[in-house]
Amino acid sequence: MLQNRVDPYGNLIKSPARGTFMGNRGLLHNEKQEIRRLFKLTAWITCVLEFKDRKRPVMAPGQYTELFFLDEPTSFAAGHRPCFECRRAEATAFKTFWLKGNPEYGFNAKTPIKAIDDILQQERIDQNNKKVTFLEYPDALPDGTFIIFKNEPYLIRNGMMYLWSVEGYGIAKLLPKEKLSVLTPKSVVKTFRTGYLPSFIE
Incomplete structure (x- = not known):
């Protein structure tokens, strides 16, 4: 079994x-x-599982390490x-909404994605x-955001939260009232707020 599945903490x-x-990080x-x-x-980056019929062995010597995510909110977290x-439409939308949600950096459409990275x-x-x-x-956070509650990662969606596991999500629970640690990067949370909707597993 390979060590190539990613949790919301990035482990x-x-x-x-x-x-x-x-996805990959090199x-x-x-x-x-x-x-x-x-x-x-x-x-x-986060990629689709299949693209242009390309086939490659996982973790081949000298090649980038293929990583796998339960869903897109997990990858963002x-x-x-x-x-x-392989996801140009989503990447373009992400950049557009990221720029809209994070104006404090002074970036614009011509800013290379490396600056956002x-x-x-x-x-x-x-x-x-x-x-x-x-x-x-938690109730101030948009859908797709991950929080930590009782040392466990939870996904926020539709005003509720769902415990993450490698196989999927638990049952819906009410959002706590106190401030909690947010796993999803702050600029990505702002990107969600301005309109980017990540792809959820159903």
């Missing part, structure tokens, strides 16, 4: 579940298919964003590769 874990999206594994680093690139090659890198992990979070009231 790489082992699971037989394949997920509904793929070459993370060695010739024995063992994970040796958390990331190599600052462009952490981990710090990924849509790929401009650099912001995401600051929001996803710190200098010690630890997950960066911030505090917010």
Whole structure:
């Protein structure tokens, strides 16, 4: 079993579940298919599972490490964003709504996506590769955002929250009233608020 499934914290874990999206952060594994680093690139992307009939062995020597996500909200919480090659429409929409939701950076449509990736890198992990979070009231957060409640990751959707697991989500629960740690990067939360709707697993 390979260590290539991603949880909402951005950790790489082992699971037989394949997920509904793929992604990568560059070459993370060695010739024995063992994970040796958390990331190599600052462009952490989310891809479709199939694209133009391309076939490739998973974790091939010297090639990027294929990562898998339960759904797109999970990938966003981990710090990924849509790929401009296999998900151009979603990537373009993400950039548009990101610019609208984060005007404080002074970016515009001509700003390269690398500039946004650099912001995401600051929001996803710190200098010690630890997950960066911030505090917010759950009822102030948009659909698709992940929070931590009682040391567990929960997805917010339709005014309720759902416990994440590698196989799927638990039953709907009421949102707590106190401020909680938010796993989804702050600029991505603002992107959701301005109109980007991530793809949920049903």
